[in-house]
Amino acid sequence: MKRTRRNVGGLSILELIAVIAITALMSALLLPAVQAVREATRRTQCHNNLRQIGVGLHLYEASRMELPPGCLEWRPFDGNPALKNFAWSALIPPFLDQANLHELVDFNVPFDHPRNLTARQTKLSIFLCPSNDPSVNSIFESLGGSDYGGLFGQRITLSSPVDNGTFIHDRSIRLAEISDGLTHTLGVAEDTESPNAHWIDGGNIFEQSGSINDPNAWAWDNEIRSRHLGGAVSLFNCGRTEFLSSATERRVLAAWITRSFGD
Secondary structure: OOOOOOOOOOOOOHHHHHHHHHHHHHHHHHHHHHHHHHHHHHHHHHHHHHHHHHHHHHHHHHHHHOOOOOOOOOOOOOOOOOOEEEHHHOOOOOOOOOOOHHOOOOOOOOOOHHHHHHHOOOHHHOOOOOOOHHHHHOOHHHOOEEEEEEEEEOOOOOOOOOOOOOEEEEEEEOHHHHHOHHOOEEEEEEEOOOOOOOOOOOEEEEOOOOOOOOOOOOOOOOOOOOOOOOOEEEEEOOOEEEEEEEEHHHHHHHHOOOOOHHH
């Protein structure tokens, strides 16, 4: 009986190479688009975080007729360790549906007292921008981190005083004191990789000295800085969030930060 050879379907080496090349090309073309979609999603979440923080701040203000102080019992560098040094962001968890966390905080002792360890180690997603890499900052590994800081003031166009922003040491600002207008004054902004990057620490306020995402700013200084491409998300005191471009003119940024300069 004579056997006949059957044609077995398949790809030749050249055809296989062509398929691999086309697949690689398609992947190279699609990857940037996929990454762009993912970053857009992360940026949207960052906006949502700051909007919720804005709601919490306004609820706090409605109950007390003033915003929280930027830092309660400010402790300067190498200052008295008995000073409590609580951040504005440690005072608003009850207005962020985090009453249980607020109950963990003992405000009778400093923020870094052992009795506040459990609270300090609690991470809240509302204070974390999803675009940031927590492994870059070791603070995030052991403490409840925060990618958002309160604006203490600006020294872009001024040398002193610099407590011209919304969140300052040991004093609460009333909305009426923000005479430049709530819609034109920044309250909170992204402040990634800060040395005080956790929500309970009163160092979670800062004075701006450069541009947004300024490459010349000291890496571990508190500045408006993010891992978003081309800018940073910020919260105005009216509750509006905006993505501020890194190309924002410095004196415009300075005017947005000051609360009552008529600028």
